[in-house]
Amino acid sequence: xxxxxxxxxxxxxxxxxxxxxxxxxxxxxxxxxxxxxxxxxxxxxxxxxxxxxxxxxxxxxxxxxxxxxxxxxxxxxxxxxxxxxxxxxxxxxxxxxxxxxxxxxxxxxxxxxxxxxxxxxxxxxxxxxxxxxxxxxxxxxxxxxxxxxxxxxxxxxxxxxxxxxxxxxxxxxxxxxxxxxxxxxxxxxxxxxxxxxxxxxxxxxxxxxxxxxxxxxxxxxxxxxxxxxxxxxxxxxxxxxxxxxxxxxxxxxxxxxxx
Amino acid sequence: xxxxxxxxxxxxxxxxxxxxxxxxxxxxxxxxxxxxxxxxxxxxxxxxxxxxxxxxxxxxxxxxxxxxxxxxxxxxxxxxxxxxxxxxxxxxxxxxxxxxxxxxxxxxxxxxxxxxxxxxxxxxxxxxxxxxxxxxxxxxxxxxxxxxxxxxxxxxxxxxxxxxxxxxxxxxxxxxxxxxxxxxxxxxxxxxxxxxxxxxxxxxxxxxxxxxxxxxxxxxxxxxxxxxxxxxxxxxxxxxxxxxxxxxxxxxxxxxxxxxxxxxxxxxxxxxxxxxxxxxxxxxxxxxxxxxxxxxxxxxxxxxxxxxxxxxxxxxxxxxxxxxxxxxxxxxxxxxxxxxxxxxxxxxxxxxxxxxxxxxxxxxxxxxxxxxxxxxxxxxxxxxxxxxxxxx
Numbered sequence: 001x002x003x004x005x006x007x008x009x010x011x012x013x014x015x016x017x018x019x020x021x022x023x024x025x026x027x028x029x030x031x032x033x034x035x036x037x038x039x040x041x042x043x044x045x046x047x048x049x050x051x052x053x054x055x056x057x058x059x060x061x062x063x064x065x066x067x068x069x070x071x072x073x074x075x076x077x078x079x080x081x082x083x084x085x086x087x088x089x090x091x092x093x094x095x096x097x098x099x100x101x102x103x104x105x106x107x108x109x110x111x112x113x114x115x116x117x118x119x120x121x122x123x124x125x126x127x128x129x130x131x132x133x134x135x136x137x138x139x140x141x142x143x144x145x146x147x148x149x150x151x152x153x154x155x156x157x158x159x160x161x162x163x164x165x166x167x168x169x170x171x172x173x174x175x176x177x178x179x180x181x182x183x184x185x186x187x188x189x190x191x192x193x194x195x196x197x198x199x200x201x202x203x204x205x206x207x208x209x210x211x212x213x214x215x216x217x218x219x220x221x222x223x224x225x226x227x228x229x230x231x232x233x234x235x236x237x238x239x240x241x242x243x244x245x246x247x248x249x250x251x252x253x254x255x256x257x258x259x
Numbered sequence: 260x261x262x263x264x265x266x267x268x269x270x271x272x273x274x275x276x277x278x279x280x281x282x283x284x285x286x287x288x289x290x291x292x293x294x295x296x297x298x299x300x301x302x303x304x305x306x307x308x309x310x311x312x313x314x315x316x317x318x319x320x321x322x323x324x325x326x327x328x329x330x331x332x333x334x335x336x337x338x339x340x341x342x343x344x345x346x347x348x349x350x351x352x353x354x355x356x357x358x359x360x361x362x363x364x365x366x367x368x369x370x371x372x373x374x375x376x377x378x379x380x381x382x383x384x385x386x387x388x389x390x391x392x393x394x395x396x397x398x399x400x401x402x403x404x405x406x407x408x409x410x411x412x413x414x415x416x417x418x419x420x421x422x423x424x425x426x427x428x429x430x431x432x433x434x435x436x437x438x439x440x441x442x443x444x445x446x447x448x449x450x451x452x453x454x455x456x457x458x459x460x461x462x463x464x465x466x467x468x469x470x471x472x473x474x475x476x477x478x479x480x481x482x483x484x485x486x487x488x489x490x491x492x493x494x495x496x497x498x499x500x501x502x503x504x505x506x507x508x509x510x511x512x513x514x515x516x517x518x519x520x521x522x523x524x525x526x527x528x529x530x531x532x533x534x535x536x537x538x539x540x541x542x543x544x545x546x547x548x549x550x551x552x553x554x555x556x557x558x559x560x561x562x563x564x565x566x567x568x569x570x571x572x573x574x575x576x577x578x579x580x581x582x583x584x585x586x587x588x589x590x591x592x593x594x595x596x597x598x599x600x601x602x603x604x605x606x607x608x609x610x611x612x613x614x615x616x617x618x619x620x621x622x623x624x625x626x627x628x629x630x631x632x633x634x635x636x637x638x639x640x641x642x643x644x645x646x647x648x649x650x651x
Contacts, residue, residue: 063431133287133396133544166557169549170403177401177548 001035001043005059008081011074012059014052019043022111022251023084025075026050027095029233030119030131030181030207031143031157032168033057037240042090045248049082051075053098055171057164068094068120068175068183072101079109086111088251092236093119093208094176097183100216103197104189112196112254114247115216116235117208119181121190126211128181132173142206145232153237181208190219196254197223200243202231260599260636263319263353264312264625265511265610268305268339270329271617272297275537283541285328285393292329301332304618306339308625310346312611315629319351319384321608323455324358326390326397330538337371344379352379355455355476355608356386360405361398365412366438369419373444381445386453386476387413392546403550408432420449453509458488459556467495467503476509476608482581482598485510489602505605505641510598513610515585516627523585526620527613528574531583534614535572588631595632599641607636 001018016035024046026039033052042048054071055061065071075098079087088111091099096118103113122128134142140154141147157165176182197220201213210227217223226246231239273284274292281288309320322339325331333339336354343352352375357368375383389409395402411430415438418426424439444450455476456462466473475492477485489508496503513531517523547557577583584594595607611628612621 130396132548133542135542135544162558163554166549166554170554173401173549174403177395177403178399 016050021046023087027091029093036236038236041244090114092116103193114198122182123212126209143234199225205233207233261318265321267331273329285541313347313350321353353384356388358390359412360408369416376444402548469499478511508604509606510604511608520586530616
């Protein structure tokens, strides 16, 4: 995996990259950038480009970049700057929300869209619990279906640099404090998404409830849903192999549908 | 030295066993714990206590703002101040303060304070705060915008008070095409501004700036921390080219006076312990929402202050730390005089009703303080401590 800092339209961005093949832009979730098992597996069959969202990590964010809409426009610029051609955009949780915000703006450089338990749209019958009220331990427990994985992940998180952990929480709050983790306008624009779209959701997701798949499925014309039993929110860790296989197959179908 | 009576208006009837089932007296404690019939009685009692302080000759009476909590029943402190503007006659009325980032219309704050100043005959002291972390859960305001909104709202309010309107204000967080408040405040150039804080150096420096010279209030903290903040204020003033006066500093502290030291300690104990252990009770996540403070301040709070707060406090340890002053009138006099001299502080903000402290003991405390402590403090001039070595 190769790490670099690029600058696009005046904003610096840390990017991790690995693999060869069709280009995949991977947008990380609420917990911050991390080279999870899913990325490793995808890199075996694709060229994975995984940026750290502006404001997360150690690079200061420009004052004006305040919303997921701003970040979405920025990533459209990034796609253009990286000259990836048409990329498969994959987003997890917060990253799924950003990916959806990108896709309603323009799919000119997007081959397909894969949303792994995306935030962004709240279902009236499944409101999000308050992620900012959780302790670090609860945050971990809610990410996983598997208790052991949750404990291991929590222990690993506790060893991270406290500055980065606090900065990541601040960056998340900046984008997602109010309304919590969603944009009430987004459902009204989802119909603009005109590329093959795959939703993958853990049925036991305690961060972004499974029921929130409904508006996406209803509004996006080419959307299909894969629901994973006994899975929590941390799909890139807990269900890495299965999700990687599903994505690889989906990319292939999306590639063919355009050629 | 001037003395002010500060009231938090806590929900004194709180069932203290709430901690068996809930981890916070703020935001998430179900309001089924609030009994409106008891609440009515508390409001009548508390407003009466503030009015009594006016009659007893306190220099001022103080209210403040907190939301969705048993800690204080004044989500709209200006409502209480408005009632006091009509029912009190000599005391300054200090609103310490309005939480600026929580409001979507700071012009309304400028208007309300101007009204209060008019209605009270120029007796108000205004205060601006950011609100504590929990208020960002209660209000929905994004804590990462807290500083930005605070500074903009402050600027807008000061301009609304002092500039001839209408004028336009186009900021990052607030935009108004017409700012032209009616009424204008009575006091010129504007009502005094006091800033309560727990000692963030950023806040102290901002208050001390020559163009503001705002009175800085250190709230509910050990004497050591108060001293540090006040020394910083004096250093900043010196850097800014002026000598700060004791009147620019205020110290807020719970005080309890009784017939003897022994009686004072015995009577105060359950109430002061309830104050720190039950009413000031919230989880770290709610106290420190992300972005509310800089990463550095957040880390130091997690490491020091919060660890300290999380311990069960006893009346004895609180008295030792100087976080509470309690005893006979003679003891309280001596201790306050010594603290005032050590701190170089010219305003004492005395919290004389504390958590569950009942009406009779509160009244006794007010009367003893007013008759046997206040005259002594008033007669005593406070000088700024001698300039310290620059790096003290």
